[in-house]
Amino acid sequence: MSQRSERRGIHVDQSELLCKKGCGYYGNAAWQGLCSKCWREEYQRARQKQIQEDWELAEKLQREEDAAYASSHGSQSQPSLTAFSKFEEKKTNEKTRKVTTVKKFFSPSSRSTTKKEKERDEEREKERERERGEKVQGRRESHGETLLRDLKGIFTHSWEIGSPTEESHEAKSHSPSFVHQSSVETDQVSREFVDFLKSLKPGREIHKQSRAFVESMGNKKDLGADELSECVQDFYQNMSDRLLTHFKGSSEKVERVMDQVEKYIMTRLYKSVFCPETTDDEKKDLTTQHRIRALHWVTIQMLCVPVDEEIPEAADSVVKAITDIIEMDSKRVPRDKLACITSCSKHIFNAIKVTKKEPASADDFLPTLIYIVLKANPPRLQSNIQYITRFCNPSRLMSGEDGYYFTNLCCAVAFIEKLDAHSLNLSVEDFERHMCGGGGGDVSPRRRSESLSPWPLELLSALQERQQQVLEEARDLQAELQRWQEGVAREVQDILDKYPLEIKRHAAHAIDSENDENDRLPPPLQPQVFAG
Amino acid sequence: MTAMRVDAKVVMLGKESVGKTSLVERYVHHRFLVGPYQNTIGAAFVAKSINVGDKVITLGIWDTAGSERYEAMSRIYYRGARAAIVCYDLTDNSSFQRARFWVKELQTFEEHCKIYLCGTKNDLVEGDRSARQVDFHDVQDFVEEIGAQHIETSSKTGNNVDALFMKVAEDFSNSAFELLPEEKGVNLDPKKNSYLYTCCHH
Numbered sequence: 001m002s003q004r005s006e007r008r009g010i011h012v013d014q015s016e017l018l019c020k021k022g023c024g025y026y027g028n029a030a031w032q033g034l035c036s037k038c039w040r041e042e043y044q045r046a047r048q049k050q051i052q053e054d055w056e057l058a059e060k061l062q063r064e065e066d067a068a069y070a071s072s073h074g075s076q077s078q079p080s081l082t083a084f085s086k087f088e089e090k091k092t093n094e095k096t097r098k099v100t101t102v103k104k105f106f107s108p109s110s111r112s113t114t115k116k117e118k119e120r121d122e123e124r125e126k127e128r129e130r131e132r133g134e135k136v137q138g139r140r141e142s143h144g145e146t147l148l149r150d151l152k153g154i155f156t157h158s159w160e161i162g163s164p165t166e167e168s169h170e171a172k173s174h175s176p177s178f179v180h181q182s183s184v185e186t187d188q189v190s191r192e193f194v195d196f197l198k199s200l201k202p203g204r205e206i207h208k209q210s211r212a213f214v215e216s217m218g219n220k221k222d223l224g225a226d227e228l229s230e231c232v233q234d235f236y237q238n239m240s241d242r243l244l245t246h247f248k249g250s251s252e253k254v255e256r257v258m259d260q261v262e263k264y265i266m267t268r269l270y271k272s273v274f275c276p277e278t279t280d281d282e283k284k285d286l287t288t289q290h291r292i293r294a295l296h297w298v299t300i301q302m303l304c305v306p307v308d309e310e311i312p313e314a315a316d317s318v319v320k321a322i323t324d325i326i327e328m329d330s331k332r333v334p335r336d337k338l339a340c341i342t343s344c345s346k347h348i349f350n351a352i353k354v355t356k357k358e359p360a361s362a363d364d365f366l367p368t369l370i371y372i373v374l375k376a377n378p379p380r381l382q383s384n385i386q387y388i389t390r391f392c393n394p395s396r397l398m399s400g401e402d403g404y405y406f407t408n409l410c411c412a413v414a415f416i417e418k419l420d421a422h423s424l425n426l427s428v429e430d431f432e433r434h435m436c437g438g439g440g441g442d443v444s445p446r447r448r449s450e451s452l453s454p455w456p457l458e459l460l461s462a463l464q465e466r467q468q469q470v471l472e473e474a475r476d477l478q479a480e481l482q483r484w485q486e487g488v489a490r491e492v493q494d495i496l497d498k499y500p501l502e503i504k505r506h507a508a509h510a511i512d513s514e515n516d517e518n519d520r521l522p523p524p525l526q527p528q529v530f531a532g
Numbered sequence: 533m534t535a536m537r538v539d540a541k542v543v544m545l546g547k548e549s550v551g552k553t554s555l556v557e558r559y560v561h562h563r564f565l566v567g568p569y570q571n572t573i574g575a576a577f578v579a580k581s582i583n584v585g586d587k588v589i590t591l592g593i594w595d596t597a598g599s600e601r602y603e604a605m606s607r608i609y610y611r612g613a614r615a616a617i618v619c620y621d622l623t624d625n626s627s628f629q630r631a632r633f634w635v636k637e638l639q640t641f642e643e644h645c646k647i648y649l650c651g652t653k654n655d656l657v658e659g660d661r662s663a664r665q666v667d668f669h670d671v672q673d674f675v676e677e678i679g680a681q682h683i684e685t686s687s688k689t690g691n692n693v694d695a696l697f698m699k700v701a702e703d704f705s706n707s708a709f710e711l712l713p714e715e716k717g718v719n720l721d722p723k724k725n726s727y728l729y730t731c732c733h734h
Contacts, residue, residue, distance in 0.1 A: 252537070362552075362596050362598075363597045363599065400537070401577050404576070404592070410608050411608050415602065
């Protein structure tokens with residue numbers, strides 16, 4: 001960027017070489033004419049300011065949204081809301097619940113609560129099922145790992161009848177542990193990274209640095225998300241500066257290397273820095289998800305989306321766009337997540353182009369993206385946006401094409417968060433009625449899937465059936481466990497009754513007297529005399 | 533993924549249907565499409581390389597949605613922009629009032645962003661002077677007051693379109709280089725005896 005071009009003009013007199021702050025040290029063009037110390041201060045201040053601004057903006061939006069909620073939901077509560085709050089409660093209490101549910105099966109005292117638990121489970125189950133229905137559709141193309149995770153999700157999250165070891169594993173991966181990450185994927189990425197670096201002169205150095213950095217991050221797990229982000233960004237900055245100056249790489253080449261470095265580092269750090277416990281990202285995720293659910297009644301006409309889903313190709317593009325935006329959550333590297341957003345955007349453009357027979361402008365694109373986000377309700381949307389903002393290479397985010405689409409996604413989310421009657425060209429009364437679910441039968445889930453979701457009802461009902469089946473089997477299992485426990489107790493008691501404990505005195509005997517294989521042993525060696 | 537590197541982010545701001553997209557379309561593809569959806573032609577993001585002197589500057593041109601319902605989000609769009617082309621329709625006074633709104637926003641929140649006020653649809657007022665609703669001199673006064681640039685363009689005839697973007701690129705190029713002015717100073721070329729003025733020497 002600007003720094004690169006600056007570097008070319010190296011006709012300066014000595015006074016120009018000094019730090020622009022006038023501290024007496026020499027400045028550097030790469031630091032906008034400042035010395036390293038002043039630059040760092042300057043940079044830090046700018047960053048701090050930006051973070052502050054972002055934070056304020058987010059807070060403002062949040063407040064407005066909360067206010068909107070308080071007014072629209074004060075009087076009436078919606079069935080889906082309660083279900084959702086259960087879901088939320090479940091997520092935050094995950095760890096404590098894990099312990100109790102294991103105990104639940106074995107201790108009779110907690111059985112009084114079982115019914116309540118079961119109801120709650122059922123409700124959560126429905127919630128999950130809906131989500132999963134979307135995921136099944138969305139992730140058809142995604143790789144086995146995510147599928148596996150989903151499956152594990154089904155069993156550990158909603159049922160929690162997995163073995164204790166599995167649960168502790170799950171719990172561990174939630175805490176910021178840097179050690180617990182040697183999955184197939186990370187190994188694969190490491191291998192690719194090493195292979196890639198083999199062709200480069202400073203490859204060994206880069207690898208060493210990256211590894212050291214990942215390890216050093218392991219000691220910083222107590223830091224807040226912003227500090228972590230700063231560490232990673234500083235590392236990117238230092239690394240690319242070094243590559244540019246020490247190894248004299250061309251900027252394209254450096255960019256390629258930096259992409260690989262980002263991939264390597266972020267695959268390893270992902271679990272500990274994605275949606276960390278120190279932030280309220282998870283809460284925001286839930287709020288957004290909740291909000292999108294509450295807006296299920298928004299139609300293509302209200303948003304003025306220039307897409308006609310009657311046209312097969314346009315409808316196809318819409319589905320693909322939804323798939324991409326949902327798939328974003330399954331990627332680990334910020335750049336891959338960005339690629340999902342870009343791909344989603346390309347499909348949106350296609351859908352608009354097919355409908356209007358003309359390439360699309362931002363006036364078409366943004367509403368369509370909002371519509372896609374509403375329809376997809378992508379999992380952990382806020383966490384993903386935060387993660388990309390914190391850990392993506394900034395040059396990519398600020399000005400390039402990916403950055404453009406990402407910015408649009410941020411806008412779409414901001415729009416959804418503060419959407420009101422005015423922004424949909426509705427009267428305030430109509431909007432309130434929709435939000436409170438007062439629009440007659442509009443809010444029934446069946447109607448919802450007809451109007452908004454293109455996924456076949458059969459799929460959902462099949463899932464529901466399977467869910468029911470799992471539910472019943474689990475109940476059977478629980479009953480069986482109960483019976484088994486009682487059976488064992490009874491047997492033990494029987495045996496105790498039959499053979500009352502009595503202590504006999506044993507006569508002293510040889511240590512190997514009970515070995516019945518003594519016969520088979522070879523005879524003891526006989527002393528022999530050798531004439532010598 | 534696009535391999536195109538971008539040097540400067542340029543945002544297009546302006547009310548709906550003032551012709552932001554047509555402007556970009558004209559500039560990048562040298563065409564002006566006539567049709568019922570004139571206001572929505574073109575692509576939302578374009579990267580365009582321009583030769584400025586002996587340098588190549590790549591501008592990333594960001595189209596933005598002009599509708600009022602997205603007004604609150606415009607700040608997210610122009611964050612980090614090096615230049616903003618604020619468009620208004622010469623035949624529509626309300627669009628100029630909106631342009632003033634963006635200028636104010638930009639001055640408050642993005643002080644490093646250079647502002648270019650661009651009156652569009654110049655061809656319409658050339659043919660019929662009574663169609664003009666925004667006076668050239670009024671805008672000129674406003675622009676001088678805020679230290680911005682001003683130009684009137686027509687995407688239909690192509691008038692001033694290239695000049696506008698050229699100006700943006702030149703200004704960017706100059707601002708990027710003003711830290712190291714080329715005219716004066718010592719050449720650090722190793723063949724010259726000024727070689728010793730390096731950072732490590734002190």
